[in-house]
Amino acid sequence: MTNDVFHKNELLDRESLHTLQGVRLKNVVFQASKSRFYRDQLFRAGVRIADINSVEDIRKLPFTTKDDLRNHYPDGMLAMPVDKMNRMHASSGTTGSPTCVFYTKNDLQTWADLMARCMYGVGVRPEDVFQNMSGYGLFTGGLGIHYGAERLGCCTIPAGAGNSKRQIKLLHDFHVSVIHIIPSYALHLATVFESMGMDPKSLDLRIAIIGAEPHSEAVRRRIEDLYAIKAYNSYGLSEMNGPGVAFECPEQNGMHIWEDAYVAEILDPETLEPVPEGEIGELVLTTLTREGMPLIRYRTKDLTRFLPGDCPCGRTHRRLDRILGRADDMIILKGVNIYPMQIERVLMSIPEVGQNYLIVLERDGFLDQMRIKVEVKEEFFVEDMRVLKNMQQSIARRLRDEILITPRVELVERNSLPRTQGKAKRVEDRRQES
Numbered sequence: 001m002t003n004d005v006f007h008k009n010e011l012l013d014r015e016s017l018h019t020l021q022g023v024r025l026k027n028v029v030f031q032a033s034k035s036r037f038y039r040d041q042l043f044r045a046g047v048r049i050a051d052i053n054s055v056e057d058i059r060k061l062p063f064t065t066k067d068d069l070r071n072h073y074p075d076g077m078l079a080m081p082v083d084k085m086n087r088m089h090a091s092s093g094t095t096g097s098p099t100c101v102f103y104t105k106n107d108l109q110t111w112a113d114l115m116a117r118c119m120y121g122v123g124v125r126p127e128d129v130f131q132n133m134s135g136y137g138l139f140t141g142g143l144g145i146h147y148g149a150e151r152l153g154c155c156t157i158p159a160g161a162g163n164s165k166r167q168i169k170l171l172h173d174f175h176v177s178v179i180h181i182i183p184s185y186a187l188h189l190a191t192v193f194e195s196m197g198m199d200p201k202s203l204d205l206r207i208a209i210i211g212a213e214p215h216s217e218a219v220r221r222r223i224e225d226l227y228a229i230k231a232y233n234s235y236g237l238s239e240m241n242g243p244g245v246a247f248e249c250p251e252q253n254g255m256h257i258w259e260d261a262y263v264a265e266i267l268d269p270e271t272l273e274p275v276p277e278g279e280i281g282e283l284v285l286t287t288l289t290r291e292g293m294p295l296i297r298y299r300t301k302d303l304t305r306f307l308p309g310d311c312p313c314g315r316t317h318r319r320l321d322r323i324l325g326r327a328d329d330m331i332i333l334k335g336v337n338i339y340p341m342q343i344e345r346v347l348m349s350i351p352e353v354g355q356n357y358l359i360v361l362e363r364d365g366f367l368d369q370m371r372i373k374v375e376v377k378e379e380f381f382v383e384d385m386r387v388l389k390n391m392q393q394s395i396a397r398r399l400r401d402e403i404l405i406t407p408r409v410e411l412v413e414r415n416s417l418p419r420t421q422g423k424a425k426r427v428e429d430r431r432q433e434s
């Protein structure tokens with residue numbers, strides 16, 4: 001691995017990594033203290049720069065929330081004058097009004113390096129033709145991945161989101177070998193291929209980077225089978241630059257979180273204390289290299305855990321398990337806690353189930369109900385009511401085994417459920433409507 005995109009830090013022994021984190025943490029706290037927000041926060045918490053001498057000292061530092069970013073909109077979080085900034089992005093606003101993130105020239109460079117590192121690590125090379133199918137504009141999945149791919153040296157096609165027929169034409173005509181695509185869209189795009197009488201397996205595609213939204217292992221396998229490619233999970237959030245925060249390696253077993261650029265903690269969302277080793281909690285992240293807008297102990301609300309043990313690939317950076325969802329995605333129904341990902345895992349492992357589904361929560365009298373609308377693959381969508389009824393009951397049973405309540409299952413035709421551009425909306429809560 002001699003390419004300059006492969007970074008020596010990827011193999012740094014734990015002790016050196018630890019030391020590096022300590023040094024960078026002190027720097028970043030110093031840098032952050034130049035912002036109005038952190039000057040006040042650190043003062044209130046009674047923390048001085050001199051108190052931060054190793055990465056363990058992170059526990060002395062106060063937390064940062066999405067509301068803090070909103071309350072200090074537009075530039076209260078900046079550690080440098082706005083004229084030193086080189087770019088601005090905003091989060092997609094999936095869970096409320098958007099928040100802005102600013103980058104200096106250096107920040108953009110380190111971000112592109114991290115992103116290139118991720119892609120190189122799964123076998124993307126300068127000879128590859130890369131098509132980015134995520135939305136450009138304020139969303140970091142566009143330009144963030146784009147500059148990573150260019151940094152690596154790929155011929156990069158900024159296709160953007162949507163317009164499936166054109167996506168397919170570009171994939172085909174330019175012999176695209178690597179794509180970045182949102183998993184729910186990858187499933188949908190396969191149905192478009194099908195309706196055009198084309199087989200996505202016949203493309204020159206080898207690798208897909210999939211991320212930006214929670215998805216199950218079953219969805220990854222479907223994408224790999226539909227396209228005959230390898231698909232790698234990519235995690236990021238605009239507050240931490242965007243994509244390139246944690247990424248799978250060829251082992252496809254957990255995402256290495258780049259600990260030379262971020263400190264990751266997994267905490268109990270109630271007590272804000274670390275969860276026992278290997279247990280699920282809220283991921284809390286601190287930037288270690290950002291100068292324009294450093295963030296300390298940012299509460300992502302994303303639920304995951306550290307995977308135990310070393311990765312056979314040799315990278316020393318710890319691995320995060322697949323993101324289960326955001327803390328606020330949890331469905332509470334009849335006293336049972338359910339994550340949409342549990343439902344997806346069951347649905348996507350049933351061969352008759354097509355590429356889209358929707359969870360609807362509704363109120364029936366005084367009772368909360370869950371209705372799951374499930375698209376059925378064309379070849380299984382038959383006229384025979386008895387066959388459909390059996391399929392419906394068998395899906396409901398399998399769901400009950402996983403989530404402990406029996407949902408109403410409604411079978412619908414291929415491509416009949418609503419689709420959003422960008423991140424899929426899996427749950428529709430109508431309980432307050434009646």
Ligand code: ADP
Pocket residue numbers: 091092093094095139140210211212213214215233234235236237238239300302322323325326
């Ligand atoms: P928004 O918070 O408005 O969606 P972002 O575009 O910054 O804005 O999205 C970041 C969020 O997307 C993460 O906090 C996480 O919830 C989700 N996400 C990103 N990548 C993944 C992934 N690989 N798996 C699961 N969820 C992901």
Ligand code: K
Pocket residue numbers: 126127128153154155
């Ligand atoms: K090239």
Ligand code: ZN
Pocket residue numbers: 249250251256311312313314315
């Ligand atoms: Zn690995």
